[in-house]
Amino acid sequence: AQKITQTQPGMFVQEKEAVTLDCTYDTSDQSYGLFWYKQPSSGEMIFLIYQGSYDEQNATEGRYSLNFQKARKSANLVISASQLGDSAMYFCAMREKGGYNKLIFGAGTRLAVHP
Amino acid sequence: EAQVTQNPRYLITVTGKKLTVTCSQNMNHEYMSWYRQDPGLGLRQIYYSMNVEVTDKGDVPEGYKVSRKEKRNFPLILESPSPNQTSLYFCASSLALAGGIDTQYFGPGTRLTVL
Numbered sequence: 087a088q089k090i091t092q093t094q095p096g097m098f099v100q101e102k103e104a105v106t107l108d109c110t111y112d113t114s115d116q117s118y119g120l121f122w123y124k125q126p127s128s129g130e131m132i133f134l135i136y137q138g139s140y141d142e143q144n145a146t147e148g149r150y151s152l153n154f155q156k157a158r159k160s161a162n163l164v165i166s167a168s169q170l171g172d173s174a175m176y177f178c179a180m181r182e183k184g185g186y187n188k189l190i191f192g193a194g195t196r197l198a199v200h201p
Numbered sequence: 202e203a204q205v206t207q208n209p210r211y212l213i214t215v216t217g218k219k220l221t222v223t224c225s226q227n228m229n230h231e232y233m234s235w236y237r238q239d240p241g242l243g244l245r246q247i248y249y250s251m252n253v254e255v256t257d258k259g260d261v262p263e264g265y266k267v268s269r270k271e272k273r274n275f276p277l278i279l280e281s282p283s284p285n286q287t288s289l290y291f292c293a294s295s296l297a298l299a300g301g302i303d304t305q306y307f308g309p310g311t312r313l314t315v316l
Binding site: 189 | 236246289291296309
């Protein structure tokens with residue numbers, strides 16, 4: 087069965103430092119997509135970054151990058167130069183080919199950025 | 202502005218009192234779905250709809266109903282709410298056969314408490 091595992095319930099980082107949020111996934115499909123979402127305290131889901139299973143390069147979006155290691159089935163999110171506004175819950179999610187855009191989510195990691 | 206709206210945003214009710222959470226999107230998306238978010242479990246899909254009059258169960262459909270009479274609207278119905286349905290609910294929409302970076306647009310969430 088498809089599954090997303092986020093092993094870090096909570097993380098903290100000093101402002102301006104980089105932080106890595108872990109995500110591993112389990113799927114038997116060859117074609118799939120991996121997403122990261124941010125959920126601030128206000129509750130909305132904010133799309134951050136996407137990685138396709140056939141993409142050869144790691145995705146980057148501004149201060150966000152996705153460390154994609156296909157053989158290890160990991161898709162870690164790296165946030166560089168953390169800001170206080172990065173404090174939030176972060177979810178890793180997977181969409182499989184033919185899954186009609188259904189997303190399978192991990193349990194989430196709560197990140198706290200300290201000044 | 203492309204958006205998914207949900208109403209109400211907050212609701213406190215009592216066991217057994219029927220309620221409806223509305224969801225509407227203005228992007229002419231075929232695919233709509235409902236998720237619930239619970240601590241430690243991430244988001245789980247309740248129901249989804251591929252188009253008007255086409256709905257199907259997600260991973261946690263028990264105790265919920267949906268309808269899709271119009272393309273833009275996808276209400277979630279709890280006919281006899283119970284305390285275990287206390288949760289944060291998200292409606293989402295997207296193109297039907299998503300590929301690549303096509304992602305889901307999430308509504309702002311509805312926080313439901315059933316006493």
